[in-house]
Structure formats: structure tokens, C-alpha cells
Amino acid sequence: MENQKIQIFDTTLRDGEQVPGCKLNTEQKLIIAQRLDELGVDVIEAGFPISSPGDFNSVEAISKAVKNATVCALTRAVKEDIDAAARAIQFAKKPRIHTGIGTSETHIKYKFNTSQDEIINRAAEAVYYAKSFVDDVEFYAEDAGRTDNVFLAKICSEAIKAGATVLNIPDTTGYCLPDEYGAKIKYLKENVIGIENAILSCHCHNDLGLATANSIAGVINGARQIECTINGIGERAGNTSLEEVVMILRQHPRLGLDTNINSKLLYSTSQMVSDHMGMLVQPNKAIVGSNAFSHSSGIHQDGMIKNKSTYEIIDPKDVGVNDSSIILTARSGRAALAYRAKKIGYELTKLQLDIVYLEFVKLADRKKEIIDHDVHQIIQNSNIGILV
Numbered sequence: 001m002e003n004q005k006i007q008i009f010d011t012t013l014r015d016g017e018q019v020p021g022c023k024l025n026t027e028q029k030l031i032i033a034q035r036l037d038e039l040g041v042d043v044i045e046a047g048f049p050i051s052s053p054g055d056f057n058s059v060e061a062i063s064k065a066v067k068n069a070t071v072c073a074l075t076r077a078v079k080e081d082i083d084a085a086a087r088a089i090q091f092a093k094k095p096r097i098h099t100g101i102g103t104s105e106t107h108i109k110y111k112f113n114t115s116q117d118e119i120i121n122r123a124a125e126a127v128y129y130a131k132s133f134v135d136d137v138e139f140y141a142e143d144a145g146r147t148d149n150v151f152l153a154k155i156c157s158e159a160i161k162a163g164a165t166v167l168n169i170p171d172t173t174g175y176c177l178p179d180e181y182g183a184k185i186k187y188l189k190e191n192v193i194g195i196e197n198a199i200l201s202c203h204c205h206n207d208l209g210l211a212t213a214n215s216i217a218g219v220i221n222g223a224r225q226i227e228c229t230i231n232g233i234g235e236r237a238g239n240t241s242l243e244e245v246v247m248i249l250r251q252h253p254r255l256g257l258d259t260n261i262n263s264k265l266l267y268s269t270s271q272m273v274s275d276h277m278g279m280l281v282q283p284n285k286a287i288v289g290s291n292a293f294s295h296s297s298g299i300h301q302d303g304m305i306k307n308k309s310t311y312e313i314i315d316p317k318d319v320g321v322n323d324s325s326i327i328l329t330a331r332s333g334r335a336a337l338a339y340r341a342k343k344i345g346y347e348l349t350k351l352q353l354d355i356v357y358l359e360f361v362k363l364a365d366r367k368k369e370i371i372d373h374d375v376h377q378i379i380q381n382s383n384i385g386i387l388v
Helices: 026-039 053-065 079-088 105-111 116-131 149-162 178-191 211-220 242-251 263-277 298-306 334-343 350-364 372-380
Strands: 007-010 043-047 070-074 095-102 137-142 166-171 199-204 225-228
Touching (some): 053 079, 070 079, 079 116, 095 105, 095 166, 116 137, 137 149, 166 178, 211 225, 242 263, 298 334, 334 350, 350 372
Parallel strands (some): 007 225, 199 225
């Protein structure tokens, strides 16, 4: 049976750019958008056109340049926002307007100072108006994670009735636990009127480190789109990480879910976004961090040398990394030292290795990492009769 496809909605250029100090110009946005299109994302959220002339121009330029993906523009449930979005994406081959409003009690009371009925009316009117410009309209229920499920189902039903094709269920504050978020998606799948005519979408934030887990819980329970960013960048603690959800689904075929992403481009795309945004990827970041396929523990290194599957569940090449790394440190054992020595041309006997290892440990206690030049010097200085 063929896997069901989960749509990947990339919001690196909108939600991701909300990181302080990560402002991109139009040329940089175009470069990233074209790479996202090549990567295979289904939807590119190009920006928030009403927010500034620069953002409008970027969204317009991206809508002209993207060849395959849907190009999406964000709006509030405000007519002027929707007008601007419609103008900005008018050249897109597959345009989408993403409009919505806060739905939690906190937002209704403190942000809008209004009632649930008024929020429903504003949501429906915004979707209906957006539908007059494009066929593909996505509705977001901001702070859905903290919204009562009965009310959430009601407003989603009205959004579909007004013409919404996608329902975005954001855990805006990153508060939900995976079982709670999954149950919310399941409830909507079973209780929203007209749900067969719309796609449920996960948009999760990482305030408690659960964005990826919540998104996976969402698709397990019936959502068919994940909203995410390259490297998990985004406001506050960030968003669901694109590379993580892609590889989780691929490494768990029993779920019967997959994406259209060309995973071999993940690492280079991560580096591209990092370079343009000036935001370093943490070394221990899953999938694309510099340490993701590096091994320094002696026990792990021994296992890796014998069979990579002992400590690696992903082939590095599958995400565009050339190979895993055996990093020599004070925690490395004889197996790793012999492995590295062989890589640079030395086939050591057991006796020779014992002698070299004693010198290696002395140096490793003084340095964070032993490089190939160090190994060469240790062997040459160990009086074991090996010459190059």
C-alpha cells in the first residue's frame, strides 16, 4: 500500500524571519524560496504582505519565481490585509491566502475584547472575502492549542462553509503535550462539519521543546499538512523543524506517511538558510547539526566501526552529509585510533597499537580533539619502526 503524502508547508520566510536579527532582503528570500521549491516543499509561505512594502515586494517576486510549490501569503482577518495578499500573489501559479484570527478565551477576552460569536463572524467573513480572490484559502485559529475543542470545531466548521480548503490548528504558545494535541486533531477530524472538504494542518511552536512531537502526533491523528521551518527557526524558541518531521516519517514506515521532500538536499538547505540568516545551527541539532553524525565515545566508536547500524539510524548520505565522523578525543578507545590510523595509511599490529595508544592518551588529555596530523606525529614519535 502506498504511503499517504503529508504536505510540507514551509514558513521559513515568514515565521522563521521573525527571529530577532534574521532580516532577509528580497534577493536572499528569492534564493531560499527557489531552493525550497527544489527541495520539494508543497507550500511556501512567502511573507506577510501588509506588514511592509519590502515584504509585499518579496512575496510578489517569489510568486513570480516559484515553479512548483503553492505560494502563500499571510493575513489577519482584515480586508486590507487580504487585498494586499491577493495583489502580492496574483502572479503565482498556485496562490493561497492564509487568513485567520485568535480563538482562545485569552485572545478573545484580552486581545480582541469581544465574544465568541463575533470571532466566528469575523473569521467567516475573512475566509469568504479571501475566497473571492483565490480558490485555495487556509484558515488559522490562532492559539488553537489553548482553545476549547467544542468552540474550535464550531469555528472550523464555519470556515469551511465560507470556503476554507485548509484548517491550520496552531499550538501558538507551544503549550500542548503530544497526546493533547493529537487528541485535538482527532476531535476536529470527527466533529468539524464538512471536514472531508478540507485538510487539517499542524503549526506548532517549540516553547517547551515539543513542536516536532506535537506535529507528528497531529498527522498520526489525521492532519495532512505540517507547517515547519528549516532548522526549526522561528519566534521565541522556534517552530517545528522541517528536517526532523521529514526524517521521522521516513524512518517510521509503519506510520504509512511520507513527504515529497528530497532529503538529500536537507543538509545543504540548512547551511544555506543558516548562512543567509546569520543564525548558526546548534552542533547537536537533530539531522543537520555538525555533531548529528559524529561519534566520540569509545564504546560508540567501536560499535560504529563494526557496524554503523549500532549507533546510526539514518544513513548520513540520505540527508546530504558525506559520511559519519569518528572524532578522536580522550574518550576514544584503541579501535577508533586504529581506524583513524588506517585511514591515513598505517596498519598497526596489536603491539604497535598498544604503544601508540599510550602516547595518544597523553596528548588527548591536553587537547579537545586529535586530528590526522596529530595521529601521524604520535605514530612517528612512538619508536615502533613505522616510516612513511
